[in-house]
Amino acid sequence: MTASSATARRVALGLIGLVFAVPIAAMVAFSLRSADGSGHDLNHWLAIVDPENERAYRNLVEGVTNSLVLAVVAAVLVLVLLVPAMVLVHLRYPRLARPLELVCLVPITVPAIVLVVGLAPVYSVVSRVAGSGAWTLALAYGITVLPYAYRAVQSDLAGTDLRTLTEAARTLGAGWPRIAARVVVPTLRRGLLAAAFITVAVVLGEFTIASLLNRVTLQTALVQVSRSDPYAAVIFALLALAFAFVLLVAIGRVGTRGPGSSVISPAPLRKARP
Amino acid sequence: MTTVARRAGSTTRASSTSDGVGSPGGRRRPPAWWGLTPFALYVLAFLVLPCLLALGTGFVDGDGRFTFDGIAVLGEPGVLRAFGSSALVSGVTAVVGAVVGAVACWGLTALRPDGLVRGLVDSAASVLAQFGGVMLAFAFTATIGIQGVVTQLLLTRFGVDIFADGVWFYQVPGLLLPYIYFQVPLMVITFMPAVTGLRPQWQEAVATLGGTRRQHFARVVVPVLAPAFVGSLLLLFANAFSSYATAAAIISQGAQIVPLQIRAALVSETVLGRENVAGALALGMVVVMVVLMSLYSLLQRRTERWQR
Numbered sequence: 001m002t003a004s005s006a007t008a009r010r011v012a013l014g015l016i017g018l019v020f021a022v023p024i025a026a027m028v029a030f031s032l033r034s035a036d037g038s039g040h041d042l043n044h045w046l047a048i049v050d051p052e053n054e055r056a057y058r059n060l061v062e063g064v065t066n067s068l069v070l071a072v073v074a075a076v077l078v079l080v081l082l083v084p085a086m087v088l089v090h091l092r093y094p095r096l097a098r099p100l101e102l103v104c105l106v107p108i109t110v111p112a113i114v115l116v117v118g119l120a121p122v123y124s125v126v127s128r129v130a131g132s133g134a135w136t137l138a139l140a141y142g143i144t145v146l147p148y149a150y151r152a153v154q155s156d157l158a159g160t161d162l163r164t165l166t167e168a169a170r171t172l173g174a175g176w177p178r179i180a181a182r183v184v185v186p187t188l189r190r191g192l193l194a195a196a197f198i199t200v201a202v203v204l205g206e207f208t209i210a211s212l213l214n215r216v217t218l219q220t221a222l223v224q225v226s227r228s229d230p231y232a233a234v235i236f237a238l239l240a241l242a243f244a245f246v247l248l249v250a251i252g253r254v255g256t257r258g259p260g261s262s263v264i265s266p267a268p269l270r271k272a273r274p
Numbered sequence: 275m276t277t278v279a280r281r282a283g284s285t286t287r288a289s290s291t292s293d294g295v296g297s298p299g300g301r302r303r304p305p306a307w308w309g310l311t312p313f314a315l316y317v318l319a320f321l322v323l324p325c326l327l328a329l330g331t332g333f334v335d336g337d338g339r340f341t342f343d344g345i346a347v348l349g350e351p352g353v354l355r356a357f358g359s360s361a362l363v364s365g366v367t368a369v370v371g372a373v374v375g376a377v378a379c380w381g382l383t384a385l386r387p388d389g390l391v392r393g394l395v396d397s398a399a400s401v402l403a404q405f406g407g408v409m410l411a412f413a414f415t416a417t418i419g420i421q422g423v424v425t426q427l428l429l430t431r432f433g434v435d436i437f438a439d440g441v442w443f444y445q446v447p448g449l450l451l452p453y454i455y456f457q458v459p460l461m462v463i464t465f466m467p468a469v470t471g472l473r474p475q476w477q478e479a480v481a482t483l484g485g486t487r488r489q490h491f492a493r494v495v496v497p498v499l500a501p502a503f504v505g506s507l508l509l510l511f512a513n514a515f516s517s518y519a520t521a522a523a524i525i526s527q528g529a530q531i532v533p534l535q536i537r538a539a540l541v542s543e544t545v546l547g548r549e550n551v552a553g554a555l556a557l558g559m560v561v562v563m564v565v566l567m568s569l570y571s572l573l574q575r576r577t578e579r580w581q582r
Contacts, residue, residue: 006384013381016374016458020402023413023455026423030416077316085313092306103317109567110325111516113533114556117331117540118324143321205405207519212540219408223523226412234416237409244405248397 024241031235044231056229060236063221066134070217071203073138075196078149081142083192086150087184090157091166104150112144112208123213137215144209145202149195152251156191194251201247204240329560331553344550348558353535357558359446360531364514367453372507374454375461379469382462387470399459406456407519414452415524419443446530452520457510464509468502468577505573512566516559532559 032040047053054061082104089096107115119140130136165187169179185192207219218240226233332344347353385392402410417424420441428434442448472495480490518533529538532555539552 009381009384012377013384016378016381020455020458022424023410023417026417027413029423030421081313081316085310088306088309093310096310103321106321106325109563110321110328110560111518111563113516113518113536114328114559114563115321115324117536117552117556118326118328119320120540121327122320122324139316139320142316146321201401201405205407205409207408207522211519211522212537219519222408222412226415226523230412230415230421234412237412241401241406241409244401245397248400249394252393252397 024238027234027238031231031238033231045235048232048235057225057232059216060218060221060225060232063216063218066137066216067204067218069135070138070141071200073135074141074145074203075199077138077142078145078195078199079192082146082149083153083188083195086153086157087162087188091163101150101154104146106146107144108147112206113212115140115143116209116212119209120213134215134217137210137213137217138203140209140213141199141203141206144206145199148198148202152194152198153188153191156188156194160187162187190254193254197247197251201244205244328553328556331550332557333553334550344554345557347551347554352529353555353558356530356532356535360515360533363446363449363453363531364511367450367457367514368507368510370454371457371461371510372465372503375458375506375510376465376469376503378458378462379466382466383469396463399462401459403456403459403463407517408523410452410455411520411523414443414448414455418448418451444525446525448524449521449531452524453514453517456517456520457514460510460513461506464506465499465502468499472498501573501576505570505577508566508570508573512563512570515566516563 029040031044032042034041034043048057086100089100123136123140126136126139162184165183166179169183174182204218206217207223209215210217211220211223218236222233222236222240225236332347333340333342334344382392382395385395406413414422416422418436419425420437420443425436428436437443476494477487477490480486480494485493516533518537521531521534522537525534529535536552536555536559539555
């Protein structure tokens with residue numbers, strides 16, 4: 001590539017970056033507007049931490065708390081249900097790898113707005129069995145994160161020779177519990193960590209299912225607050241976006257094992273097929 | 275994992291005769307597929323069952339009898355208009371998103387692939403593409419809403435009223451910019467692997483054979499990237515078609531696009547005789563999504579030929 005082409009590419013990238021910075025900058029400017037609209041100050045930010053406004057933001061606090069609980073429960077679901085199934089298929093049933101991948105990618109084709117139509121009756125049963133605790137929504141979130149979590153773990157599974165490692169451990173006399181704790185988890189720690197982080201990011205951003213099942217989460221509370229106090233909503237949205245960005249940067253640091261194993265790409269991971 | 279493994283271990287001897295599933299090779303291992311049951315049950319209860327319920331309710335009337343009446347909703351003018359609007363918004367934002375995103379990918383090749391900036395751009399792209407939803411709606415309300423920073427700046431400094439012909443932001447046209455804002459990053463995520471798959475050697479080969487850079491672009495780059503570009507375009511269309519959060523946060527009244535029609539149908543579920551409208555709409559939507567995603571995976575298979 002010539003020097004002029006490299007410059008052109010940098011200019012194009014810079015321009016697109018600038019345009020994309022406008023809404024984020026506008027959010028910051030919007031949140032700094034003074035009450036009379038004439039200038040800029042920190043009042044809206046201070047109002048967030050002012051104990052006097054605690055009642056006004058009670059809903060928001062509840063939403064944040066619920067979302068954090070949901071994020072943790074959904075991450076546990078992924079680690080307890082999806083990961084063992086993936087490891088088992090990888091080690092013992094390679095022929096099931098393709099069906100498993102298809103199942104995990106279904107939530108891309110069946111979007112949340114469609115899924116929620118069928119989840120409504122399911123949840124009327126769930127709330128009878130398990131109560132209407134906020135955490136129960138995590139059962140649905142465990143499904144919506146499947147494509148992301150699957151990719152995070154699969155890219156790691158494909159990059160390691162777990163089969164040989166577990167066979168070696170068995171030859172040396174280790175039982176399966178010991179193999180799980182001492183071989184599988186340490187070997188896949190990048191994938192597991194990435195899967196957990198991406199689950200947290202998806203759950204904190206999820207709105208569709210929570211809103212249509214009338215649950216209070218970070219996103220539904222944000223929409224509600226935005227009706228009465230758009231400044232608070234914009235500030236919390238900025239913070240949530242920043243938090244998601246930090247999570248994704250962290251995934252970028254730990255979650256990939258060389259090029260072509262992007263955790264976030266919606267493309268099927270055919271290359272990773274065993 | 276541990277309980278599963280333990281169960282599998284303890285049944286080693288007992289199962290050697292009954293084990294025939296999944297291991298016709300005659301391995302004397304226990305039915306370890308038991309370990310798959312927790313995940314299978316979970317998927318059945320929270321993915322398969324909701325899918326069947328969502329798609330099935332369109333075919334059932336209020337008394338539980340099979341009927342095609344529910345599906346007839348898909349032919350109503352209001353619903354057809356919503357599908358049209360959805361297709362228009364998805365089409366426009368997919369095309370703009372794909373073109374701008376492809377330029378961004380070309381720009382990104384100027385950066386070191388393992389560099390800090392690339393990492394940050396990738397992370398920002400996935401935040402905006404996949405986890406923004408409601409927050410992006412707020413971002414654009416703060417930018418080009420009635421009280422938005424850019425709206426007010428244009429009005430007070432330049433005397434330009436972007437809402438002179440009516441406030442279009444809280445209607446379907448208001449979805450275009452926010453949607454493009456998450457379509458471009460999604461294009462970067464999906465199209466970038468194809469762009470990095472272009473080998474510099476191909477350009478050298480063209481140069482050795484006396485070809486120009488334009489010939490390299492027209493005869494090598496375009497044919498190699500075309501399937502990936504069209505595939506990504508389809509994925510972007512599907513993404514916009516199925517996205518709900520941004521639209522719901524911007525348009526609080528009315529049901530101008532299909533996901534908002536489903537919202538209206540779910541919220542007014544108590545209206546007699548309209549119980550299965552949401553199911554019929556969901557079915558219509560899934561049909562569109564299945565067609566798009568099937569084409570996408572076909573094209574994806576072609577794309578991967580060049581990515582080894």
